[in-house]
Amino acid sequence: MRRRTGVTAAAALLLVAALSGCDRGGDTDLGLALSTMNNPFFVGIKEGAQAEADARGLHLNITDAQNDPTQQINQLETFTSQNVRAAIINPVDSDAAVPAVGVANRADVPVISLDRGVNGGRVGSTIASDNVAGGRLAARTLAESLGGKGKVAFLEGQPGTSAARERGKGFEEGIGKYPGIQVVARQPADFDRTKGMDVMANMLQAHHDIAGVFAANDEMALGAAKALGGRSGKDVEVVAFDGTPDGVTAVRDGTLTATVAQQPRLLGRQAVDWALKAARGEKLPRTVKVPVVLVTQKNAAEFGTHG
Structure with a gap:
């Protein structure tokens, strides 16, 4: 009887976890792999993405590749080990990012590309300025x-x-x-x-x-x-x-x-939004263009x- 009670309790906990909030899926919900944070533009993207994640009650893991494509492969491996619902990559290089995207593809983690495209692999959508x-x-x-x-x-x-x-x-x-x-x-x-x-x-x-x-x-x-x-x-x-x-x-x-x-902040916010759509299996456009303005x-x- 004790064993059955334990199993029932465990099942109940799993059910509660599954139903606790439509945007949460684990300790880390989304991963954002930035090419660098040694640039005010990418800092703006980071701030926008974090603000959107906070507004939705999401845990967003943000990493800095320091313009090293190899780092992005390692970072995508970390995201998949964290069972993220989706990964966002801002490629250091559009060609060199293909293996990093492949890491997520093999783990069936949806990928959104941000600011720069990726020249291979399965990417749900690219969010970028025009x-x-x-x-x-x-x-x-x-x-x-x-x-x-x-x-x-x-x-x-x-x-x-x-x-x-x-x-x-x-x-x-x-x-x-x-x-x-x-x-x-x-x-x-x-x-x-x-x-x-x-x-x-x-x-x-x-x-x-x-x-x-x-x-x-x-x-x-x-x-x-x-x-x-x-x-x-x-x-x-x-x-x-x-x-x-x-x-x-x-x-x-x-x-x-x-x-x-x-x-940049709008790019970051939209990346989080589209990553969640990808995680829900929604059909995505190949590209999402964010307007530019002359100053x-x-x-x-x-x-x-x-x-």
Whole structure:
């Protein structure tokens, strides 16, 4: 009799656990593998995801790969060992993230890709800013600020990431509509401020008459502005991408001409929302595009807490 009572009690506990809250599924409900947290944009994503998880009563395990793809494989293995309901990955590299996604696939853990796509494996949906449209918007803004003519430089993002590729695609499409604009230099600076400064300094040695710069994120643009010194935003128009607090401040101060603002906190919140949909087995779109907004000196004050 005691044995039957024990079994009954255990079954009751399992039933209570199964019914206790529609969004909870264990000690860790969701995993979020960020490429880096050494960038204000990804910190914004983290804050948005955490806020959404808190609002839903979820335990979210957030990890930092420090731009190392191997770390993301280990982190996805940790998520699966924690029996997460779904995993969110912000890939260090779109190709190198495939094995990490494979870890989750083999464990039947649904995967959502965030900000950057993954070039393989089963991914339920990719939540990202409309990078191609943003690249076109940046090109038009830069060209118009130069009156449709001049030599420009392009600081590309981290090779292998879909964000860098898509922003570049949009920029090339947009700038191609202005025959008076010449792209005389282009080079990756890996979305990094220090590298942006170094790359810009090298470009200026070969092309001292550059009149405009497009940097595929704010960090590289701020580095480029440092290399340009007092010319940035005055003799040289600089258009960036992200809308981080530092980037918006630089636009407001006139150091940068404009930045195409993403909404990192909204990206983080939506990633959690779509991850839960994936966990429930809902049919998901291949991509979810989050709009971008142009920030100029005229409207920069409105973006103090943007995202």
